[in-house]
Structures are given as structure tokens and as C-alpha cells.
Amino acid sequence: MSTREKIILLSNHLIQQRGFQGFSYADLEAGIGIRKASIHHHFPSKTDLGIAYCDYKRADFKALEAELQKLPAGVPQLHAYLDAFADCAAQGQMCGVYAMLSDSHLFSPELQTAVYQLAQTEQQLLQDILVAGQRSAALHFAQPPAELAMVVSSAIKGALLLNRIPPHGAYERAAKAIVDWLSAAP
């Protein structure tokens, strides 16, 4: 793995744990084992790192989208999407996208735009899952898909935060409630 990739991967971990403002180049130095100045060589400013992170996350979602195409529409696709956050949940982490959104009011316009596009990409991915599920009569809902995608993605990201407080397990319970709700007969 290239140093650049190592930096982004560790950033991902730290962002999901503490948020973008909550980690520093010193943390990366300690975790990767190269000097702070060398990290600036790869990402001159933290804004550059943030933008690269958004690109990485978007690519991640595109890869997930490709995986989903191989599954039947409906519950299997929805489950696969929800499972993508199970590791986060197990480690008491947040969703990286929402972590970035939380801190976005402190970002440069450039990074804000990158964050917004990332959030929209994910939103669209979930909406496509819901529409495909509805078309194949596997999922049942009356709301417009865009609205529903908003509610569902908000709910799971929020659940990742609630997952941090006792009693833990909020994420799994919320995910199950969502699947039950959408797959219930009308």
C-alpha cells in the first residue's frame, strides 16, 4: 500500500472516530511513522487531505454500487448497504460522510463543495436501492423515494451516534427496524 493510501485510510479511521477537526497531522505522524512534513508533501494542506478523502469515499460508494448490481433488488440490496456500516458500528465510529457534514461549517468553500457532493452521491445510491426495490415489489412505501432516502440514510447515520451510548447495539436495532418497516406487506 502506498504512503498516500495509508494516510487516507488512517484519516478515514480518525475522522470516523473524532471528526475532521478532531485529528491532526501529528496523529498521522504517530500512526504512519513518517514525519509531519512528509505528510504535507502528499497533502500540502489539510483541505487537500479533506478533498482527497471525499474522493476516496465517493469511489468507495461507486464500488459498493457495482457490488449491489450483482444482488437481487429489494431486501438483499438494502441489507448490503446497511452492512457496509456494521464495522463502523462495532467500533463505536460515526459515518465518515456525516462526520464531515458536522464540521462543514468550518471548511473552506472548496472542501464544503466536495463534502456536499459526497453526501449527494450517497443519497442517490440509497434512493436507487429503494426505487429498484419498489419496482420489483419487494419494498413497500408511499413516500416519494427522495424523501424516504433522506429519512433512511439520516436514521442509520444518527443510529451510529446513538450506538455510542449505553445500551449499545443501537445500530443493529435501528437497521432491523428499517428493513422490517420497508419490507412489510402494505
Add this chain to the structure above:
Amino acid sequence: MSTREKIILLSNHLIQQRGFQGFSYADLEAGIGIRKASIHHHFPSKTDLGIAYCDYKRADFKALEAELQKLPAGVPQLHAYLDAFADCAAQGQMCGVYAMLSDSHLFSPELQTAVYQLAQTEQQLLQDILVAGQRSAALHFAQPPAELAMVVSSAIKGALLLNRIPPHGAYERAAKAIVDWLSAAP
């Protein structure tokens, strides 16, 4: 209004905008017009301020709970709860509770506990609204109330974040979708 109250109120605004890690005593100095050292007089450490903030928020929820008792169970109570976040949404702010949860992995155990108790208080408040609505046959759902409260509160807090990205208005749309969903005939 006492200086202490002014500090907490301004902190509330800053936390909802930038998160607990995202503002400093210097911001309070600029906003309130007294020196940083004077703010340390009222809240010796930032942890003390955080704990006082949690107390303030809990009192806020208790006051909201009292208000809700005056309304009919079901949609009116649910609406009142959702309206409590409308101002946040209009200003592109987050929910203070979730903002604290986001940063909680950087907090002292003392402040973490305060945050967790605050989140639980709110969770319980929403659960009570749902249960009362179900009992009076105004709200309809099959999931256990605790699970549903998790999903609903997660969804609206998450929507406050989505509200930050274009097209704005995510909060209102999500709130409407939730009310429609819960009040629909079974």
C-alpha cells in the same frame, strides 16, 4: 440575563453550528464582550462548560416535556417535538445533542457521561410521545417503541445535517415524511 446564562446560550449557538471542539473561549470573548479569563471565572475548564451545557439542555427538554403534556397525544405532540428543531434547521445548525455525541470520543469520562445522560433523556422523551400516541390510537406502528424512537430521533437529527447541503429544506421534508408515516392508517 446573567453572564453565566449568556455564556451558555452563546455556547449553544456555537456548538450547534461548529460542534464542541469547533469553538473556543476566544469566540465567547468576542461574542459576549468580556475577557477570556472572566469566562474561566464562570467555567474554570471547558469540560465544566460542557457539563453545564448538558444540564441546560436537559432542563430544556424537561420544559418541553411539560409543554407537551398540555397538548393532545399523537400528532400534535409529535409536531411540537419536531417544531423544536425548526429554528436549528432554518439556520443550518445541527442538533446540540448530536453535535456533542459527535465529539464525545475526545471528551473526559465525566463529560462523556453527561452527554450520554442527555441523549438518553431526549430518547425517553420521544419514546413517551410515541407510546402515548399509540395508546390513543393516533399513531400506528408495529415496531417496539424504543426501536422506533431511535429511528425517528436519528432521522431528524441526521436530517438537520442533510439540511446543510443543497437542495436545502431536508429537515422539513423529513419531518413531514415521518409524521405521514406514523399517522397513516394501518
Add this chain to the structure above:
DNA sequence: GGCAACCTACCTTCTAGTAGGTATATTCAA
């Protein structure tokens, strides 16, 4: 030679927090 990837050593700015002082009340005893 030229470039990428790393290094040491530094800078500035911001952070929470402290030391110690002043003005203004409040309390309480002679």
C-alpha cells in the same frame, strides 16, 4: 540530472488555562 519521498528544524497562530490585580458589593462585628 531530475524527481519523489523523506528528513530536521523551524515559524506563526491559536488553544486552554494561570497568576495576580482591581472595583464593587455583601456580611458582620465593634
Add this chain to the structure above:
DNA sequence: TTGAATATACCTACTAGAAGGTAGGTTGCC
């Protein structure tokens, strides 16, 4: 009723450490 002690709320001036970032040098590969 005075006057000393105490407490509150503020101040200026400072600290140590962490933040993001820079200057400039070394190494090793194509």
C-alpha cells in the same frame, strides 16, 4: 454606623503546548 473581612466579577498579562504549515537539506531510484 462605621469599618474590616469576604466574595463576586471582572481585568491585564502571561504560559505551555498543539495546531497547520514552511524552508531547506538528504537519499535513492529512473
